[in-house]
Amino acid sequence: MDGEGSHDGASTGPDRGEARAVAALAVRAAAAYGRPDLSADLAAAADRLADPGARVLVVGDFKQGKSSLVSELAGTPVCPVHDDVATRLPTVVRHGPEPAATLVAAPDEESGAGSRRRVGSAELTAAVSGTPTDGAAWSHAEVELPTGLVGDGLVLVDTPGEGGPRSARGLAVRAGFPAAHAVVVVTDASRELTAPELALLRAAERQCPTVVVALTKTDLHPRWREVRDLDRRHLRAQGLERVAVLPVSATLAAHARRLAERDDPLSACSDALSGATLLEESGVPALADLLRADVADPAGARHAVGVLDQVADAVAEFGAALEAERVALEDPERVAAMAAELTAARDRVAELKERSARWQQTLADGVADLVSDIDWDLRDRIRHVVRAAEESLDAADPASTWDTFAPWLTEEISEAVTTTFIWAGERTWRLAERVADHFAISGGEVRSKLPGPGGAVAVVAPGPPESPLEQTMPGGMVVRAELPDVPGIDVPDLERIGWANGLVVGMRGSYGGVLMVGMVTTLSGLALINPFSVGAGVLLGSKTIRDERKRALQRRRAEAKQAVRRHGDEVLHLAGKRSRDLLRDVQRTLRDHFTAQAESLARSVAEAVTAAAAAQEIESAQRDRRLRDVKAELARVELLAERVQACRAGFAAELSEGPLQSDRSSDGALRSERRLARTGAA
């Protein structure tokens, strides 16, 4: 947490330090009041406050300066940069206790586990630029850094150059969009946005909440302002007003960083050349601030609200026992009434835990519905793709069009799968919300019966899901839907009639012709091989070849169609399993979470009952002293509850402000500038 001090000024509204402080206090209080179960829960929640893990994907064409930009955002050269050799492996830069680099291999098909290996910087460079020293096939590299932008909970992903929508690599990059919280599209200032880049932006904008264009290499191109304006015009023409264009110069930022490290005497004497001025001029801090404000802070706030809700509930619960004791001590007559109320509450809690509770039913029904809906949706989409594919195969020769056909099909199918999964994500979110509502209604009823200061708190954090494939479930649990890897289509065995083959077929056909006509003409005294029989042979032979060609085409089409259908089935099989897994996962998470809540509620009620009963048996001499103690404790708990509420209100305001702002401002640039102004003012 020591890295926090550097940018505390940047986050204006809610106070993260306060959030952490109240969470820690609540953990200690829960332990002190004899609730180790709550204490453990709260400690886990407090840990989550530190790392919201918002993924920022840095994408763009080859050699636009992605790796340099990621390095400068991270504040240290993590991604190798080269004149010519381009990045081959995606590099994930995330928060960690100390600097470390790891190479990760794709999960083995047999064992299902990926291998990981810690490496030094030289080996990392070699592997990332595509010349691994050990020849192993790594899928990506992970770098952990203790400080910098990643310390705020951002995960930066440096991707290999995006080779257009049709390339395999472009597809891989796009497949990451739904899981990302933000996409930074890197384009250099030497030229305006190109058609493939705009296509990339459109895809990103559709699937990802925050999209930014980073205009790199502004140090090299004097006319970058005009390029930026042109880019904005292109974005407007495409209906992408929300996308901000930020000029950056990684070279300049690197220069500033080196100056700061070296502590150059030049920087001391000349203000214009000081590291801080250069860094500011490079535009990298502005981009970092934007990412922090648009991505890390909202993600952090969402987490914080969830965690603080949990804290508030816990505080209310362990306050309840104290309050019951106070009531019993102060007013023995009311104890009987309270005992009745508490017994009623205990019954309700027991009900909550039972399968017949409303939230349980909502959850079971909802998941069943979802499974069938999503399965149908997936089938329907893939059926449409397969039908379109069959139509196009009927219209052309698969042997000649296969090369363009196969990537088209792969792209369509993966698009279909992605769409279904995004939709499934939205639906699960709604379901979770509904279940939480139902639980809150019955749970809130119990809580209202508990004596003490606990206010009714909404269980679910407000706001839409943060990214289509990742949801924070009530209680701060993160459920991630992993998109299935859509396999490429197998190349079917497309039979062609080659020259030699054609010759054999032709000979076979002509043989009959020669024999037939030759036999007849031998009757008129000619030889078996004569012009007539040869002519007939040629005719029949060429007809056989033509027929054979036609039949081969039919066979090719049938083969290709079968391959397409097989591929569709394969994808359906994989994606169906993955989607059912996802839903079961959600169901289990939600059920466990709410059951645990019901249990802790039951324990609170029980404690309150015990406390009230115990209070009645205390002798009157001790009663006053005990009452004073209890009142003092209660005051402390109330103070804590107030602090939690105030802190939560700050984060909730930040959250509700975010989406509003983006709705109001039509110009993305304006919005980002305003954010900058706001952070600057603070």
Next chain:
Amino acid sequence: MSRLLDETRGVLDHAIAVFADDPYAVGALTAQRARLGGPLRVALAGSVKAGKSTLLNALVGEQIAPTGVGECTRVTTHYADAPSPRIGVTYRGLRREGDPAELPALHRRGSLVIETERLDLARVAALHVDWPSQHLREVTLIDTPGVDSAVSRSVWGSAEQSPEDVIDCVVHLVRHLHEPDVAFLESYGDRVAENVGAAGTLVVLSRADEVGGGRIDAVMAAQQVARRYRTDPALRSWCATTTTVAGLLAETARTLRGVEFTALRTLARLDRTELEAQLLTADRFVQASGVLPSGTRLALLDRFGLFGVRLATSLLRRGVDDSAALAAELARRSGLDDLRAILDRRFLARRDVFQARSALLAVERFLARARSSFPTTGVAGSRPSPAPRAAVPRVPDVAVLAALAEDVERVRSGAHGIVELDVLTRLRRRPLDVPGRGADLTEEAERLLGDQGPEPAARLGVAEDTGASELRAVALAALGRWRGHAENPLAAPETAETAQVVVRSLEGVLAELPRLVGVG
């Protein structure tokens, strides 16, 4: 070589008669016939802002193609030599009323201004700029819009190329040689190079000055990159060779102005550390107070780029002291001289062969189309959803087609230059398959077939001033070796075939060499 052109004209006349019913074919073939013997048509292709127009200006030595910050070339523009400046416009389909047939040729500060505001660019097929220049006497340069443009339609991507888009050679400008560039060559290369083939394609790593952030050794680094890619198998099949050019620097070097030289000299006299601090970024350079006003500084950056200013001032410091010497040194370092040499040696030296070959290939294409009843110029739409293509007009009789095909074949096989080009193209895609020394042998075969230039010295790989007797000796030695390859019964058929063509080339070289006087 003009016999070859005459024969080709004969074939074209024959073909025009055969395809008289197909206006598209007649148009294309007539265009082919008309330009035989004229300048070589070299197209500059590449992605947006690859530096096509800048390189064109550098090659001509004048600022005639518009260049700027945004996308400048929106329509295909032909630059040809003519007695007086003129800008003609041709349209897709018929010219409508109010469409100008000509644009005014305006000059502004030494550069030509093409005002396209009044044009409906979607319907304009091409602009034809006539410009009096000795550098356009032998080549017609064709500037094309970027293939990945966000606004304009690419010529290469359009379904029907207009008949006048015929080209003999292609210079592909790429900014880097990574997969997308190779993919670009694969997807557009076929179409661009329909008449050209790998032997007529040159890949240029443009904007070399921006490699590695415009360091002072950027062009050297880029040259190393180009050298590495010259042997890259993925690229090999698409182009004859690869070179590097810093387009902006080259253009400025060819059009260096006195005021610019004076401004640079002023800068070079500044204190070194101060200048370095100013040259840290473009913005700082423009805003720096001191010797030059910021307008002049911005103009310098526009013309030289940050790298160019760094290079020019360092050259001036090192004692280059007049404008002409600076221009020459900048042109040399920009890689322009190398590029011109390659164009001269590889393309211009056998202009007739390229022209005849592309004309004959066009005829063959129409023949194939008539036979298969599938047009070859049509391509699938942007989504590769394969759909049937439109049918062609009436197909001529089979016998007539056969006669025409025979005619084409007669000319083709009779002209050794064309055979050489065909073999070269094939070699680029499939190197010779000889165990152990395939690469070396392929390289020698390519050289002997005139890949580096058709002169005897270039073919034999010896210095240009080598005497005739030595040339003869080298040629005879090579002839012996390649006869061996040609007659080797164990060699693959393709190798033997290639060897036979090489033998014929060597015989041609020997026949051209002056007879030895005295004893040999």
